[in-house]
Amino acid sequence: MCAKKVKPFRLPRHIYNALEAVVGKRWISEKRAVVETYSKLSIEAASFLRKHQKDHTAIPACVVLPANTEEVRKVVKICNRYKVPFIPFTNGQVFCSTTVPKPTVVIHLSRMNRILQIDTENMCATVEAYVDYTQLQAEAMKRGLWNGGCPLATSLCKLSSQFAFAGLWQTDLKYGQLNRNIVSVKMVLPDGEILETGSRCLPGAGDFWEYGPGPDLTGLQRSAAGTSGIVTEITLKLHPWAGEKSLPEVPHGRPSLQDVHDPRYDAAVPPKNHRLYWIEFDDFESEIKAMREISHSGIAIGLNATGVYSAYYCSQTQELTEKRCKERFFPAWNCYVIIAGITSPKQIDYEEKVLKEIIKKVGGRFLSEDYKRDVLYALSPWNLDWVRHVCGYRMNRRMYANAWLPVGPFEVAIQTQRFWKDALETIGECHITDRGGAEDTPFIYALHRGRFCFAEVDNYPDPTNPDEIKKAVAFSIYGITRLVKEKVGNTLMAFIAVEPMTTMFPEVGPKAYLLFRKIRKVFDPNGVCSPQRQVYTDEEWKQMPQDIFDIVNKMRVFQGMKPIKKEEI
Amino acid sequence: MGKKKFFEKELEDFRDQLWGCARCNWCQNHWGWNVKSAEFSEICPAFHEYRFFAYSGMGKMYIARALLEGDFDYEDAPELVEIVYLCTTCGACEINCQRLQDKEPLKVTETLRARLIKDGVGPLEQHKALLNSIRAYDNPWFQARKAKDRWTKGLRIKKLPKEKTQILYFAGCTAAVDPQLQHVPRQSVELLLNAGVDVGVLGEKEICCGSPAARIGERELFFSLAKRNIALFSDLGIKEIITTCAGCYRVLKFDYKEIPDIAEPQFKVYHLVEYLEMLLKEKRLKFKREIPFSVTWHDPCHLGRHCGVYEAPRNLLKAIPSLKLVEMERNRDQAWCCGGGGGVRSAFFDFAQKTAKKRVYEAKVCGADSIVTSCPFCEQNLREPAKQQGLKLLDITDLVMYSLGLKETIM
Numbered sequence: 001m002c003a004k005k006v007k008p009f010r011l012p013r014h015i016y017n018a019l020e021a022v023v024g025k026r027w028i029s030e031k032r033a034v035v036e037t038y039s040k041l042s043i044e045a046a047s048f049l050r051k052h053q054k055d056h057t058a059i060p061a062c063v064v065l066p067a068n069t070e071e072v073r074k075v076v077k078i079c080n081r082y083k084v085p086f087i088p089f090t091n092g093q094v095f096c097s098t099t100v101p102k103p104t105v106v107i108h109l110s111r112m113n114r115i116l117q118i119d120t121e122n123m124c125a126t127v128e129a130y131v132d133y134t135q136l137q138a139e140a141m142k143r144g145l146w147n148g149g150c151p152l153a154t155s156l157c158k159l160s161s162q163f164a165f166a167g168l169w170q171t172d173l174k175y176g177q178l179n180r181n182i183v184s185v186k187m188v189l190p191d192g193e194i195l196e197t198g199s200r201c202l203p204g205a206g207d208f209w210e211y212g213p214g215p216d217l218t219g220l221q222r223s224a225a226g227t228s229g230i231v232t233e234i235t236l237k238l239h240p241w242a243g244e245k246s247l248p249e250v251p252h253g254r255p256s257l258q259d260v261h262d263p264r265y266d267a268a269v270p271p272k273n274h275r276l277y278w279i280e281f282d283d284f285e286s287e288i289k290a291m292r293e294i295s296h297s298g299i300a301i302g303l304n305a306t307g308v309y310s311a312y313y314c315s316q317t318q319e320l321t322e323k324r325c326k327e328r329f330f331p332a333w334n335c336y337v338i339i340a341g342i343t344s345p346k347q348i349d350y351e352e353k354v355l356k357e358i359i360k361k362v363g364g365r366f367l368s369e370d371y372k373r374d375v376l377y378a379l380s381p382w383n384l385d386w387v388r389h390v391c392g393y394r395m396n397r398r399m400y401a402n403a404w405l406p407v408g409p410f411e412v413a414i415q416t417q418r419f420w421k422d423a424l425e426t427i428g429e430c431h432i433t434d435r436g437g438a439e440d441t442p443f444i445y446a447l448h449r450g451r452f453c454f455a456e457v458d459n460y461p462d463p464t465n466p467d468e469i470k471k472a473v474a475f476s477i478y479g480i481t482r483l484v485k486e487k488v489g490n491t492l493m494a495f496i497a498v499e500p501m502t503t504m505f506p507e508v509g510p511k512a513y514l515l516f517r518k519i520r521k522v523f524d525p526n527g528v529c530s531p532q533r534q535v536y537t538d539e540e541w542k543q544m545p546q547d548i549f550d551i552v553n554k555m556r557v558f559q560g561m562k563p564i565k566k567e568e569i
Numbered sequence: 570m571g572k573k574k575f576f577e578k579e580l581e582d583f584r585d586q587l588w589g590c591a592r593c594n595w596c597q598n599h600w601g602w603n604v605k606s607a608e609f610s611e612i613c614p615a616f617h618e619y620r621f622f623a624y625s626g627m628g629k630m631y632i633a634r635a636l637l638e639g640d641f642d643y644e645d646a647p648e649l650v651e652i653v654y655l656c657t658t659c660g661a662c663e664i665n666c667q668r669l670q671d672k673e674p675l676k677v678t679e680t681l682r683a684r685l686i687k688d689g690v691g692p693l694e695q696h697k698a699l700l701n702s703i704r705a706y707d708n709p710w711f712q713a714r715k716a717k718d719r720w721t722k723g724l725r726i727k728k729l730p731k732e733k734t735q736i737l738y739f740a741g742c743t744a745a746v747d748p749q750l751q752h753v754p755r756q757s758v759e760l761l762l763n764a765g766v767d768v769g770v771l772g773e774k775e776i777c778c779g780s781p782a783a784r785i786g787e788r789e790l791f792f793s794l795a796k797r798n799i800a801l802f803s804d805l806g807i808k809e810i811i812t813t814c815a816g817c818y819r820v821l822k823f824d825y826k827e828i829p830d831i832a833e834p835q836f837k838v839y840h841l842v843e844y845l846e847m848l849l850k851e852k853r854l855k856f857k858r859e860i861p862f863s864v865t866w867h868d869p870c871h872l873g874r875h876c877g878v879y880e881a882p883r884n885l886l887k888a889i890p891s892l893k894l895v896e897m898e899r900n901r902d903q904a905w906c907c908g909g910g911g912g913v914r915s916a917f918f919d920f921a922q923k924t925a926k927k928r929v930y931e932a933k934v935c936g937a938d939s940i941v942t943s944c945p946f947c948e949q950n951l952r953e954p955a956k957q958q959g960l961k962l963l964d965i966t967d968l969v970m971y972s973l974g975l976k977e978t979i980m
Contacts, residue, residue: 003639004639005639005640005641005642005645006635006640006641007641007645027620029621031623031646031648032641032645032646032648033623033632033635033641033646033648033649033652034621034622034623034648034652036623036631036632036635036640036641037621037622037623037627037628037631037632038622039631040631041592042591042592042593043591048588051634054638054640063621065620065621091592091594092592093592108620108621108622110620110621110622111620115607131607132594132598132610134598134599134601134604134610135604135607135610136607137604138604138605138606138607138610139606139607142605142606153593153594154601155593155594155595155597155598155601156592156593156594245605246604246605247602247603249603250602253879253880253901254879254901254902254903255664255668255877255902256664256873256874256875256876256877256878256879256902257660257663257664257667257874257875257876257877258823258875258876258877259877260664260667260668261667261668265668268602316668317671318671384602388601388602388604389601390595390600390601390602390669391669393591393593393595393669393670394669394670396589396591396593396670397589397591397669397670397671397672398585398589399588399589399591400591463585463588463589464584464585464588464589
């Protein structure tokens with residue numbers, strides 16, 4: 001075994017001392033064991049590779065825990081003064097980036113965890129950066145409201161970080177993603193200035209609308225992946241909640257460490273005034289047709305397909321996951337529909353009637369007590385997971401990385417399947433060979449009343465095996481090149497948002513990346529905020545490692561695209 | 570080769586898990602479906618207090634991975650020992666992580682502790698003192714062996730091995746020697762005798778179950794205590810062991826089986842609340858007196874989350890006339906720890922007390938006038954905060970004895 005030690009950078013003392021003066025001795029650390037825990041991200045294969053390579057630059061020099069916006073501002077000012085890169089950090093999934101080959105400061109927002117206000121009259125809530133979906137929902141539901149949905153892993157996902165770059169929900173059909181539910185943000189810009197967006201930017205005007213005077217600054221920050229500042233407060237829209245004040249208990253009680261994998265503890269029932277319907281189809285075309293019809297009918301608050309992914313979400317052990325994948329336990333072509341009785345319980349009856357008519361016409365079958373009861377029972381975690389996603393993160397039991405999330409009309413799901421199949425055959429499969437999304441439905445989220453969808457396919461490499469992780473990276477590069485080549489919808493969210501993908505595809509344009517680069521320069525004149533993330537500065541582009549450049553170019557050529565020349569961009 | 574038992578595992582055995590930690594954060598948070606308020610939505614006492622990831626279950630996974638792969642050693646990270654021992658071993662991280670991810674952050678933490686000891690850098694000085702006491706006196710509290718028998722003074726109870734019985738009441742070191750807790754084993758035995766249970770005690774012959782050694786990571790000492798206990802129980806022909814200590818209960822019932830090359834224990838283990846619930850069902854306990862209290866049950870981690878004893882104490886409390894049982898938001902598998910376990914009270918008293926204060930506050934918020942439990946460590950650690958916040962702290966035997974008419978006052 002290689003016993004080479006990994007020694008992180010250290011900050012010069014005067015900088016460390018200046019940071020300590022802001023947050024206090026207790027809330028800053030450069031201890032080796034402490035900084036280690038901010039070094040490998042959740043779903044980013046490249047960060048795992050850096051750990052395998054014992055890359056000391058993958059570890060921050062120090063971590064600070066500011067208590068409020070003002071402390072964040074002071075920390076950022078110090079970083080700018082000394083040109084020290086900094087990375088905002090909630091939980092290490094989407095808000096943060098990995099460190100760069102310079103002493104880097106992690107600004108961990110874990111102390112900023114208060115719900116500042118729930119305005120029931122105006123149906124909105126203001127929360128600090130570390131508040132997660134579960135916390136907000138729990139408080140809002142007591143008041144007959146909720147925020148409209150949750151992403152995969154409600155606890156991992158803080159609302160502020162989701163605004164930075166994600167926010168896909170199980171109830172996107174009705175409510176849209178998180179970024180459609182923002183009223184305003186308060187943020188510390190990369191140079192340490194404070195920005196408030198929306199109507200709250202005029203003191204005393206109230207916090208009710210996402211637009212303020214001038215260009216849409218909230219929009220400019222959406223999906224900026226943390227490169228244009230640190231969100232410290234976020235105000236969200238709330239919606240009527242038809243269920244109880246808290247989610248119903250699972251009837252079979254609670255597990256202990258002695259029986260934690262017993263499936264009965266996952267046998268959840270839906271909240272009051274909500275019902276879930278699982279439907280299977282004979283083929284993909286029928287599934288897509290049904291999803292389109294259901295979307296356009298105006299019924300339901302959520303519509304998604306899960307296919308083989310339920311083998312991860314709904315299986316209590318890895319062994320059971322693999323068994324179910326092998327046996328094709330879950331229907332290959334399926335979708336689930338969430339109906340809510342928001343106006344009246346009778347709304348459910350009416351919408352159910354419409355749903356049944358659609359399925360009768362299209363030709364699907366409802367899972368029920370009489371038809372595939374065991375499958376329906378196994379799917380019961382979804383009865384609560386669509387509200388607060390918990391069990392679903394089982395997909396990350398080993399590792400889940402470098403997913404594809406192409407977006408477009410429902411047909412994009414069919415294209416995704418074709419491309420994914422090609423990718424599996426070209427690159428080879430990763431750890432679990434379920435071929436999820438290749439021989440069954442990709443995970444499909446219907447968005448915005450079904451005007452379009454996300455069609456997700458995922459990789460499950462073995463995190464202990466660098467070769468498999470490299471494969472996952474290759475899948476990403478394959479995915480983006482193929483999707484750009486085939487002109488599939490707006491692929492920005494899933495791929496190009498993270499460098500070097502923004503810059504290495506001039507097809508996305510015209511020259512959009514150059515405008516992004518200018519915008520970044522305006523916000524981040526010193527290039528210190530989440531460096532190398534989302535949009536390279538000119539300097540970062542010049543310094544980009546040749547091997548990464550070559551890999552992407554190689555894939556471009558493989559896909560029949562013109563190689564790019566660094567000096568031309 | 571068969572599956573390895575826990576106490577023979579090394580960090581290497583967790584390699585896949587350590588690399589695979591997904592940062593899902595359920596090791597720090599109350600299971601999402603059960604959360605009722607933002608205020609009580611966190612579940613890891615150490616992360617709640619210190620806010621750096623290193624103190625969470627996830628943090629330990631990251632640290633263990635780096636240590637295992639040689640990314641740093643103890644010279645580079647002298648803080649490691651403190652971080653690893655700043656954990657109450659409450660298992661809140663473990664239950665959520667096992668349930669979701671099939672991973673075991675608590676087992677990793679305990680294995681890290683064993684490794685620190687093996688490498689000569691652990692445990693902390695306060696823990697060394699406890700362990701030395703166990704070696705010298707068979708209890709962690711520097712008490713002479715005779716002290717273990719004091720609580721039985723005046724009780725007409727069979728003393729083993731002089732007298733014979735197959736049912737043993739195992740008092741545990743803490744309740745046996747702490748004058749503020751000695752009423753618990755006394756009342757326990759009185760309850761059992763009153764119900765006609767042919768129970769006996771070991772008195773000064775009782776030796777530590779090994780729980781402190783197991784939790785601190787001193788495996789060899791734990792193995793030796795376990796082997797001595799199993800041999801003693803076997804020699805005496807013990808078929809059933811009843812205890813009121815959650816720590817002893819977990820160790821006797823589950824941890825002994827996880828020791829390599831050990832004789833299969835031939836006895837059944839019950840916590841007193843389980844035994845009393847059985848007696849209640851058999852109508853051998855008949856509650857008479859009303860207790861018009863509003864009480865909440867504090868699930869001791871090693872009884873509830875670790876071993877699954879959730880309903881027995883609640884069923885007992887519900888059977889007491891006029892008593893109202895109210896639940897704290899974090900209960901059963903998601904209960905907030907009292908803060909006293911895993912060697913934390915010995916080494917980090919302030920942190921232990923802060924954690925206990927939060928639990929007592931939660932009890933007050935749920936509308937209880939009393940917090941009831943059945944674990945000597947919880948009772949020790951909750952005592953002062955309960956007093957400060959004006960809440961009654963009761964052992965469940967206090968209520969049961971009073972309602973049965975076996976004593977005149979509750980406290």
